[in-house]
Amino acid sequence: MYLSRAFLCTGSPVAMNSFTFGHLLFFFILLLHPSSSQRYNALFNFGDSMSDTGNVQISTLPYGMTFFGNATGRCSDGRLVIDFIAQELGFPLLPPSQEEHDFRRGANFAVIAATTLGFDFFDERGLSKGLWVNASLRLQIDRFERLLPSVCGAARECKEFLGKSLFIVGEFGGNDYSTALFFARPIDEVSAFVPDVIDALKHGVERLIALGAADLVVPGVLPVGCFPLYLANYHTPNPEDYGPRTGCARRYNALSWLHNTLLRRALEQLRRKYPGVAIRYADYYSQVINIAIDPVKYGFTGGALRTCCGGGDNIYNFDQKRRCNEKNYTVCTDVSTYVNWDGIHMTEAAHRVIANGWLHGPYVDPPLLSSSSS
Numbered sequence: 001m002y003l004s005r006a007f008l009c010t011g012s013p014v015a016m017n018s019f020t021f022g023h024l025l026f027f028f029i030l031l032l033h034p035s036s037s038q039r040y041n042a043l044f045n046f047g048d049s050m051s052d053t054g055n056v057q058i059s060t061l062p063y064g065m066t067f068f069g070n071a072t073g074r075c076s077d078g079r080l081v082i083d084f085i086a087q088e089l090g091f092p093l094l095p096p097s098q099e100e101h102d103f104r105r106g107a108n109f110a111v112i113a114a115t116t117l118g119f120d121f122f123d124e125r126g127l128s129k130g131l132w133v134n135a136s137l138r139l140q141i142d143r144f145e146r147l148l149p150s151v152c153g154a155a156r157e158c159k160e161f162l163g164k165s166l167f168i169v170g171e172f173g174g175n176d177y178s179t180a181l182f183f184a185r186p187i188d189e190v191s192a193f194v195p196d197v198i199d200a201l202k203h204g205v206e207r208l209i210a211l212g213a214a215d216l217v218v219p220g221v222l223p224v225g226c227f228p229l230y231l232a233n234y235h236t237p238n239p240e241d242y243g244p245r246t247g248c249a250r251r252y253n254a255l256s257w258l259h260n261t262l263l264r265r266a267l268e269q270l271r272r273k274y275p276g277v278a279i280r281y282a283d284y285y286s287q288v289i290n291i292a293i294d295p296v297k298y299g300f301t302g303g304a305l306r307t308c309c310g311g312g313d314n315i316y317n318f319d320q321k322r323r324c325n326e327k328n329y330t331v332c333t334d335v336s337t338y339v340n341w342d343g344i345h346m347t348e349a350a351h352r353v354i355a356n357g358w359l360h361g362p363y364v365d366p367p368l369l370s371s372s373s374s
Helices: 013-032 081-088 119-124 137-152 155-162 174-181 187-191 194-211 228-233 250-273 284-293 348-359
Strands: 043-046 106-108 166-169 215-219 278-282
Touching: 043 081, 043 137, 081 348, 106 137, 137 155, 137 194, 155 194, 166 194, 174 187, 174 250, 187 250, 194 215, 194 250, 250 278, 250 284, 284 348
Parallel strands: 043 106, 043 166, 166 215, 215 278
Antiparallel strands: none
16 A cells, blocks of 8 residues: 555834933843844755645645635645744745745745655565655755755855855655555564665755755754654554553654654754754644643643544544545534544644744744844
């Protein structure tokens, strides 16, 4: 069985003295707490369906129903994490890089179903037929390099411009693993891909640093064992296969945990190598696990493991034959009370909660809106 994440988306001296002192105080405060628009020149994003804002236009309503009123290529009912971050930092919603736009305020290079690793890696393992797109991290950065002259001019000017921009690199890795898992490859075999994925991610971050990036956020992968697609398609009768507090599938979350452990280790190596560069880890995993443990705490009365858009005669409301936007699908009455949108992507409400955890903490350290992160 093959499935990619894409399958679901389609005056006076006194007055003058007061004036001068007030302005000095104002500028001093700005230095300590710069506004988002002054902090960053631009925002650049790389990734897969978790953050694609229109590079792949495959979806129709009800995708996009909540905020946009129409499908935009986003794999959700509304805005994604990257959208909330862009808005909070004072940027417009990031334009997809594969359309004609003015990219001087930023661009989104993420592509639905994108992998970290390139075509050859999967082809050598008999998995290339499972690649829905050829849009690896390397190819996304290639496209970024080609666009740079139109964004910031010559290399020297670009280096200065990019040094005051924010880069979000990922998440990456989910599709590398699902490409093999959905071809029924054993999870032990898939786990062996992790070092290669991390090396490719590390190399991509270094390429961006070489171009001038000095402020990067690198998210880990999500706990895929908490997503209805995995829970329904790979269900087992053994209760020990599931976390007692979350109900998530342990073996698949263990794969995500391994990836994130090696990624954090790699990022620490990069911090030592590039002490003048801010490299932050975004902890998707812990955040989604915490939501799964107590979804009501975050306002998700519809639960964390049940699909909103789709259908299925199981507790996860997921069935391959009733996927979101396909025959006989249904949409939950109140999307804002659900974490999961279509079985493997999240709702706008969940994205909002996650974005707040990155902007204000504690799931990005230091948070994106902290003065120490400027």
